[in-house]
Structures are given as structure tokens and as C-alpha cells.
Amino acid sequence: MTHVLHPGDVVCVARGERVETLLGSCIAVVLTDARRSVAAVCHLVHAGDGATAAHGAVAFETMDALLSARGFDSRFCEAFVYGGGNMFPALARGDGHVGLSNARWTLGELAGRGTPVLARDVGGEGYRRLAWTVGPEAPEVVQIHG
Structure with missing residues (x-):
């Protein structure tokens, strides 16, 4: 079974199930056990607190x-x-864009929890396509320049 995540979606999937999403300034977090038998995956839109799962804390x-x-x-x-x-590099240069703010908040939240981050691919310009079948391999991430 394949789960396609849209902004604000959160799923929990078992070994053999597939998750796909397209990211811009949003962040995808994959939390998985060491044996890769289950994973919770989110597509968060906003760092910090809020009322819906589009917000990092929720x-x-x-x-x-x-x-x-x-x-x-x-x-x-x-x-x-x-x-x-950074989806609008002509408007937001350097460290002043929402995508980097989302990434910093997320990595800080994981560090505060003591959660090891096995791999990360954040920042830059353009989109990323994430696809992962829960199992021993790492998620596949392809950067798409817009």
C-alpha cells in the first residue's frame, strides 16, 4: 500500500508499506524503530505550536x-x-526563509528529545521528492530544481 502525504498529513505505516510526498519549504520527519518495522511520518508546514498537524508540535x-x-x-x-x-530565493536570501526556519525548529525538537537523526537533506532551493518503503534501506530523496 502507498500513502501519499499532503501538507499537514501524519501517518503510521508498517514494514513493506510505502510513503511518498513532495516538499518545498515544508519538512518531512520519519520516526522509525531501529529494526525499521514501523514508522510515523509527517509533512509539517509550520514550525512550532498551532492547532493542526500542519504545525510541528501537533x-x-x-x-x-x-x-x-x-x-x-x-x-x-x-x-x-x-x-x-527556499522556494522564493529572489525574495528571501541567506538564512531568512521559512524553509530554513522549519528545518531548524525540527532539528532542535529532535535534539531536545534525544532522537538521533540518521540522515537529513534540508535547505537549498527547489523541491524534494521523498519516497520510502518501510524497511532496512534509507528513504529515497531526489531534489527537483524548479
């Missing part, structure tokens, strides 16, 4: 709850982090 709470419902404790998970691109 997305993390939702991933924690989904993992817990399957008998996994997110405190023992590992992470992959992708996205945070």
Missing part, C-alpha cells in the same frame, strides 16, 4: 500517539529529516 504529538498505539515508544526511535527549501 505533528510530533500525533506521531507519538500513532507509534504508541502500535506499541512503540517514540523516545527510542531514530529520525530522517527532509525539506526546508
Whole structure:
């Protein structure tokens, strides 16, 4: 089964299931157990607090709850982090764009939780396409220049 995530979506998937999403300034976080038997994945739009899973804090709470419902404790998970691109480089140069703000918040949240980040591909310009079939391999990420 393939799950296509849109902005604000959060899913929990088992080994053999596939997750796909397209990222601009948004961030995808994959939280998975060390054996890669299950993963919670979010497509967060905004760093920090908010009312929906489009906001980082709610997305993390939702991933924690989904993992817990399957008998996994997110405190023992590992992470992959992708996205945070500068979608308007002519308007926002350097460190002043929302994508980088999203990436910094996400990486800070994971560090605060003590969650190891196994791989990250954040910042830059353009889109990223993320695809992963839950299992031993790392997620596939392709940068698409717009």
C-alpha cells in the first residue's frame, strides 16, 4: 500500500508499506524503530505550536500517539529529516526563509528529545521528492530544481 502525504498529513505505516510526498519549504520527519518495522511520518508546514498537524508540535504529538498505539515508544526511535527549501530565493536570501526556519525548529525538537537523526537533506532551493518503503534501506530523496 502507498500513502501519499499532503501538507499537514501524519501517518503510521508498517514494514513493506510505502510513503511518498513532495516538499518545498515544508519538512518531512520519519520516526522509525531501529529494526525499521514501523514508522510515523509527517509533512509539517509550520514550525512550532498551532492547532493542526500542519504545525510541528501537533505533528510530533500525533506521531507519538500513532507509534504508541502500535506499541512503540517514540523516545527510542531514530529520525530522517527532509525539506526546508527556499522556494522564493529572489525574495528571501541567506538564512531568512521559512524553509530554513522549519528545518531548524525540527532539528532542535529532535535534539531536545534525544532522537538521533540518521540522515537529513534540508535547505537549498527547489523541491524534494521523498519516497520510502518501510524497511532496512534509507528513504529515497531526489531534489527537483524548479
